[in-house]
Amino acid sequence: KAYWVSLFVxxxxxxxxxxxxxxxxxxxxxxxxxxxxxxxxLKSFAWVTMIRDLRVQRLQKRSEWMIKRxxxxxxxxxxxxxxxxxxxxxxxEKDQAKANPIWTWEHxxxxxxxxxxxxxxxxxxxxxxxxxxxSIYDLD
Numbered sequence: 001k002a003y004w005v006s007l008f009v010x011x012x013x014x015x016x017x018x019x020x021x022x023x024x025x026x027x028x029x030x031x032x033x034x035x036x037x038x039x040x041x042l043k044s045f046a047w048v049t050m051i052r053d054l055r056v057q058r059l060q061k062r063s064e065w066m067i068k069r070x071x072x073x074x075x076x077x078x079x080x081x082x083x084x085x086x087x088x089x090x091x092x093e094k095d096q097a098k099a100n101p102i103w104t105w106e107h108x109x110x111x112x113x114x115x116x117x118x119x120x121x122x123x124x125x126x127x128x129x130x131x132x133x134x135s136i137y138d139l140d
Contacts, residue, residue, distance in 0.1 A: 074109045
């Protein structure tokens with residue numbers, strides 16, 4: 001692994017491409033087509049052996065389901081204000097007090113979910129839907 005990473009990093013460079021610059025693999029001042037083909041083959045191999053793997057696909061589907069359920073839980077401002085952290089609510093309310101607020105409730109929820117790590121999203125999902133219930137003393 002280290003050999004390939006070192007080779008790829010050492011081969012990166014910038015070449016002129018008309019009026020702009022192009023970041024690519026470079027050898028002797030020109031684009032290295034052999035290296036581009038090698039990367040293309042490795043990407044195809046990774047796609048077939050890892051990304052299309054049954055376990056990876058199941059994990060992907062599980063993650064999609066969790067995000068959708070988190071979205072559903074937080075979407076209604078009336079019912080979800082009690083389960084969204086107070087600092088997020090304060091930021092939302094501060095924005096809404098402006099003459100031209102930029103956040104809709106939905107946008108705030110999107111930002112909240114998008115900012116979660118995988119582990120934190122899973123923790124919140126489990127707290128909401130009771131799969132692995134934690135203690136009220138757990139720190140976020």
